[in-house]
Amino acid sequence: MDMLIEKIKSxxxxxxxxxxxxxxxxxxxxxPQLMHEVxxxxxxxxxxxxxxxxxxxxxxxxxxxxxxxxxxxxxxxxARKRKSLTLVNDLITASVYSFTKEETSEISVSxxxxxxxxxxxxxxxxxxxxxAALGLxxxxxxxxxxxxxxxxxxxxxxxxxxxxxxxxGFRVESLAIIDSLENGMISFDNTAKNxxxxxx
Numbered sequence: 001m002d003m004l005i006e007k008i009k010s011x012x013x014x015x016x017x018x019x020x021x022x023x024x025x026x027x028x029x030x031x032p033q034l035m036h037e038v039x040x041x042x043x044x045x046x047x048x049x050x051x052x053x054x055x056x057x058x059x060x061x062x063x064x065x066x067x068x069x070x071x072x073x074x075x076x077x078x079a080r081k082r083k084s085l086t087l088v089n090d091l092i093t094a095s096v097y098s099f100t101k102e103e104t105s106e107i108s109v110s111x112x113x114x115x116x117x118x119x120x121x122x123x124x125x126x127x128x129x130x131x132a133a134l135g136l137x138x139x140x141x142x143x144x145x146x147x148x149x150x151x152x153x154x155x156x157x158x159x160x161x162x163x164x165x166x167x168x169g170f171r172v173e174s175l176a177i178i179d180s181l182e183n184g185m186i187s188f189d190n191t192a193k194n195x196x197x198x199x200x
Contacts, residue, residue: 039067116144130161
């Protein structure tokens with residue numbers, strides 16, 4: 001997706017060989033026009049998948065998920081990372097390990113928003129080690145829902161998350177795949193890793 005890649009090139013900041021800062025348009029401040037195009041791209045890729053719900057995790061996954069929901073005409077549910085006074089009963093939970101924070105947290109979704117009738121598209125901002133996506137997939141499975149696929153805004157192709165998810169049989173669609181952040185430079189993987197690209 002050219003618009004996204006150009007935005008990463010112009011505004012992304014490499015903090016280390018594994019960390020890319022994109023808080024000017026995705027993780028803190030949000031570029032609505034870019035997110036609109038991101039959502040449209042996800043909708044185009046999954047238009048024939050019969051999506052009934054979109055699931056993401058707070059907070060950086062919400063913007064791209066909402067825009068995808070707008071284009072797919074599907075409600076968006078986001079997993080909570082923190083306990084809420086209004087979200088206490090009938091919860092579906094999963095554990096997610098954060099390599100960045102070096103801690104395990106529990107994410108949760110109310111059972112009333114996912115059911116065996118749903119076909120779910122999981123969306124997240126980054127894919128590195130795949131733990132957040134696996135946690136969301138665990139919640140979907142516990143709800144008895146189907147998983148249509150996983151949409152990722154930015155995949156770190158040099159980490160093992162993408163390979164892990166694909167080997168488990170998930171359809172993973174990443175809009176930008178970064179091949180390396182070495183020497184402070186952002187390079188992109190031009191090989192076809194996405195299912196849509198492979199079948200075109």
